[in-house]
Amino acid sequence: MNKVKEWFVFILILLVFLLAYLLPFANFPFGGPLKEALLMLQEYAREHVLLCLAPAFFIAGGISVFVNQQAVIKYFGARANKVLAYGVASVSGTILAVCSCTVLPLFSGIYKRGAGIGPATAFLYSGPAINVLAIILTARVLGMELGIARAVGAVLFSVIIGLMMHLLFIKDERHKANNALNFTGEGEDEARPLWKNGLYFASMVGILIFANWSGAAKGEGGLWGFIFKIKWALTGLFLASLIWMLIAWFKKDELKEWTAFTWTFTKQILPLLFIGVLVAGALLGRPGHEGLIPSRWVASLVGGNSLFANFFASVAGALMYFATLTEVPILQGLIGAGMGKGPALALLLAGPALSLPNMLVIRSVIGTKKAVVFVTLVVVMATISGVIFGSIWG
Numbered sequence: 001m002n003k004v005k006e007w008f009v010f011i012l013i014l015l016v017f018l019l020a021y022l023l024p025f026a027n028f029p030f031g032g033p034l035k036e037a038l039l040m041l042q043e044y045a046r047e048h049v050l051l052c053l054a055p056a057f058f059i060a061g062g063i064s065v066f067v068n069q070q071a072v073i074k075y076f077g078a079r080a081n082k083v084l085a086y087g088v089a090s091v092s093g094t095i096l097a098v099c100s101c102t103v104l105p106l107f108s109g110i111y112k113r114g115a116g117i118g119p120a121t122a123f124l125y126s127g128p129a130i131n132v133l134a135i136i137l138t139a140r141v142l143g144m145e146l147g148i149a150r151a152v153g154a155v156l157f158s159v160i161i162g163l164m165m166h167l168l169f170i171k172d173e174r175h176k177a178n179n180a181l182n183f184t185g186e187g188e189d190e191a192r193p194l195w196k197n198g199l200y201f202a203s204m205v206g207i208l209i210f211a212n213w214s215g216a217a218k219g220e221g222g223l224w225g226f227i228f229k230i231k232w233a234l235t236g237l238f239l240a241s242l243i244w245m246l247i248a249w250f251k252k253d254e255l256k257e258w259t260a261f262t263w264t265f266t267k268q269i270l271p272l273l274f275i276g277v278l279v280a281g282a283l284l285g286r287p288g289h290e291g292l293i294p295s296r297w298v299a300s301l302v303g304g305n306s307l308f309a310n311f312f313a314s315v316a317g318a319l320m321y322f323a324t325l326t327e328v329p330i331l332q333g334l335i336g337a338g339m340g341k342g343p344a345l346a347l348l349l350a351g352p353a354l355s356l357p358n359m360l361v362i363r364s365v366i367g368t369k370k371a372v373v374f375v376t377l378v379v380v381m382a383t384i385s386g387v388i389f390g391s392i393w394g
Contacts, residue, residue: 010267017045017049033282033285033291036285036286037278038281041277056103057266059204076089089158089162090158103123103128108269118162125157125162130158145341149389161377204242210227268364272357272361276321276357280356302334302340310343315350315379318375319354322352322355346385349378
């Protein structure tokens, strides 16, 4: 009976994905928020599910099966060395360069494997926020001061938010740490040497990074532009390496368990993301298009450097869904319409790390209370940073 139910869920998710991917929504004879919602879902399905989320789901499944739980507890648990845990978590985005939704399976994987709420949420924030190419693009398009402020703010945010989450939920963390002390690690023996598992994960991370190497780099010279030109060759190389490793190093039962955990993350996260994208599209529309909330309202509310303007920019950024790098041209348009520099930074610090779809999934992983606190911390800190930056550079 369970297998029938699982197949039904799989077919339903696949059908929704195919409909979103294939139907010609742009030719539908109606407009408005409903069409914006459908078109945003289509854009999400075509640009993010196969190349971003699918590799992320497989990485998360691999973390659940092949990463030794004792190692996660040791380096990211409630009793872990804080400098190491938060240092690694806070710069993860420089490597991954993922969006606010792609980071979710990875966050869920390490959290369920034993990571403390502090390092886990530091990773959750930094993954999409500290994107090297996005920061370079911000500096070139919006000005060097905004680019530097975004980079510094994102790193500091991830550490401060992680530490605040740890302190606010210290009782839960102590309980989790005590359970970790009682964890014997039975059944956690490595089936392969650590270097083999390391190469296995490196190949999947390589696929995730290079398959999504942004088209914005096309106009760049030097290393960025060169990598963009050969991105599919690099992706294919990592994929071929992964296939060889799976055949040579992994047992059939291990692969079955890996795909089972991958499916668990997929069915937990993907439907919530689809719902969130539809709602975000209906409310705010796609860049350059109108949803229920007219863009001119947003532009008129984020001028100057008042506390309200910065707070509104933080909340608007937290609710909107930004695909990687799209926040830069959106902000360019808003600044041209009169947006202040403080609110611009506030949106940059809150927007890429949060979105309405992202919030729905975070709640399902860590619970309503912790999710609300995490979102509140991001919005409040983004608001304060925007006010300070605007008073200096406005």
